[in-house]
Structure formats: C-alpha cells, structure tokens
Amino acid sequence: MGTEIGRVRGLGSAGHGAQHWWHQKLTAGTNFLLIVWLLASIATLPSYDHGTVRLWLHSAWAAIPMALLIASVFYHFRLGLQVVIEDYSHKESRFVLTVLVNVFTLATAGTAIFSILKVAFGATA
Amino acid sequence: MASKPARPRSPHLFSGPMQLHYRWSPAMTASIVHRATGDGMATIGTLLLVWWLAAIAAGPAAYGVFLDVFTTSTGSLNLLGWIVGVGLTWSVFQHMMSGIRHLVMDTGAAFELKVNQRLALLTFVASTLLTIAFWLFLGNK
Incomplete structure (x- = not known):
C-alpha cells in the first residue's frame, strides 16, 4: 500500500549509476576524435572570412562531423555539469540547476544543429 | 568535556590563513583543473561555439560582428581574442590530456x-x- 514514492524510498539506488559513468567515457572517446578533427580543420582553413568558413561548413565532410561533435560534446558536458551540481548543490537548488542545465544543453544544441543544417542545405554561394 | 584530549580533526584543505592540512599534490591540481576547464568550456566555450555556428548561418554581417569582437581592424587578434583563443585551446588540450589520464x-x-x-604533471606539460x-602553426601559415 501507500504511494509509489513511499514504496521506493529507502530501497537503495535505482541501478542506473553505471550508465552515467559509461556514457561519459564513451563520449570522451568520440569527443577526442571529433575535437582533433575540428582543431585540424580550423588550423588548415586557408582563411577565416565568412565565405571561406561557410563554404567549408557547407560540405557534408564538415557538416556531418560538426553535427556529430555537437551531439557528443554536448551530451558529455551535460553529464559532467550534472556531477558538478550534485557535488556542490543540495535540496531545491540542485533540482532547479539540473533542470536549467538540461534546458541550456537542449537550447544550445538545437541552435547549433539548426545552424549547421541551414548552411549544409543552403545554396552554395 | 574539556578533559578529553584533542581528537584528530577531519582533514580540511584550508584552516586559518589558507593553511593546508594535506600536502598539495599534482593529482589534486589535475583534478580541480579538469573540472574547471570542463566547466569553462561547457559554458563560455559552448556559447562561443554556438555563436560562431549561428553567425556563419546568419550571413556575412552577423559573422562580421563575431569577428569584430575578437579581432582588430587589420584582422589580427585583439586582447580579448588572445585571451579567449589561448584560454579555450589550452582548456581543450588540458581537459583532453587529463581525460586520457x-x-x-x-x-x-x-x-x-x-x-x-x-x-x-605530464598533463600540464603536454597541454x-x-x-x-x-598557435605557432596558425601564426606561421
């Protein structure tokens, strides 16, 4: 009997702890590959004016890894910021900050992906 | 209970005028810098990356605003450009080396x-x- 939260309380962990750690490690690996690609791409761009940079991002060879980078890096930092909040913040502020981190991550990721797709599917010139 | 002998105190990093109870070790520095660089990139780095991508998508005028904040009229980096540029690249490399560790x-x-x-210590040397x-590669292009 009782409410669901009443039955769950005191029964220990939900059993999902390892998933957070493992996803942080998986995205650390994919981040490494994608960030090395981004640094190498930026370093080898002939110039940094709008036309050059836009033409670079227009190519699928740049747009696809950049979209994957957003997914991998943003998921990784969302997991990381959650740990920081859980370490330093307690009670109500922990809940509020965790929600804000999710909102921040989704809003920035959404803007980034939209921008990449707009350039990738836009006209060449 | 004043007669009781002084109990061992739980270790704190700072006591009185910034006194350390532990001897500071490179691992502690690597640990907190990993967190600081991660937080910095997740907030400032994310906003700058998204601004850069949105400016590329929005067009030459918006991209010009982005460039103007970090460069002088000659096209070279201004003070803010150097601080943000070197700060972010060092953060990327430090977080990467520390992550490999x-x-x-x-x-x-x-x-x-x-x-x-x-x-x-090697993470700091490498980063x-x-x-x-x-930056030497960028400068010598």
Whole structure:
C-alpha cells in the first residue's frame, strides 16, 4: 500500500549509476576524435572570412562531423555539469540547476544543429 | 568535556590563513583543473561555439560582428581574442590530456605515488606544449 514514492524510498539506488559513468567515457572517446578533427580543420582553413568558413561548413565532410561533435560534446558536458551540481548543490537548488542545465544543453544544441543544417542545405554561394 | 584530549580533526584543505592540512599534490591540481576547464568550456566555450555556428548561418554581417569582437581592424587578434583563443585551446588540450589520464587510471594503472604524480604533471606539460604548437602553426601559415 501507500504511494509509489513511499514504496521506493529507502530501497537503495535505482541501478542506473553505471550508465552515467559509461556514457561519459564513451563520449570522451568520440569527443577526442571529433575535437582533433575540428582543431585540424580550423588550423588548415586557408582563411577565416565568412565565405571561406561557410563554404567549408557547407560540405557534408564538415557538416556531418560538426553535427556529430555537437551531439557528443554536448551530451558529455551535460553529464559532467550534472556531477558538478550534485557535488556542490543540495535540496531545491540542485533540482532547479539540473533542470536549467538540461534546458541550456537542449537550447544550445538545437541552435547549433539548426545552424549547421541551414548552411549544409543552403545554396552554395 | 574539556578533559578529553584533542581528537584528530577531519582533514580540511584550508584552516586559518589558507593553511593546508594535506600536502598539495599534482593529482589534486589535475583534478580541480579538469573540472574547471570542463566547466569553462561547457559554458563560455559552448556559447562561443554556438555563436560562431549561428553567425556563419546568419550571413556575412552577423559573422562580421563575431569577428569584430575578437579581432582588430587589420584582422589580427585583439586582447580579448588572445585571451579567449589561448584560454579555450589550452582548456581543450588540458581537459583532453587529463581525460586520457582518467582513462589510463580507469584501467587500474598509474596509482603508484611516483607514476601518479608524474602523469598528473605530464598533463600540464603536454597541454601547454600542444597549445604553443597549435598557435605557432596558425601564426606561421
């Protein structure tokens, strides 16, 4: 009997702890590959004016890894910021900050992906 | 209970005028810098990356605003450009080297005192050298 939260309380962990750690490690690996690609791409761009940079991002060879980078890096930092909040913040502020981190991550990721797709599917010139 | 002898105190990093109860080790520095660089990139780095991508998508005028904040009229980096540019690239390399250290230690290796300290110090040497190499490459293009 009782409410669901009443039955769950005191029964220990939900059993999902390892998933957070493992996803942080998986995205650390994919981040490494994608960030090395981004640094190498930026370093080898002939110039940094709008036309050059836009033409670079227009190519699928740049747009696809950049979209994957957003997914991998943003998921990784969302997991990381959650740990920081859980370490330093307690009670109500922990809940509020965790929600804000999710909102921040989704809003920035959404803007980034939209921008990449707009350039990738836009006209060449 | 004034007659009781002084109990061992729980260790604190700071007591009185910034006194350390623990001897500071490279591993502690690597740990907190990993968190600081991660937080910095997750907030400032994310906003700058998204601004850059949105400016590319929005067009030459919006991209010009982005460039103007970090460059002088001659096209070279201004003070803010240098601080943000070098700060972010060092953060990327430091977090990357420190992350590789974490992956090594996840296997159960490098917990011996000497090796652990050397590996922690090595992350700073490597990230600083990589940052210098990256900017020398950009400068000599």
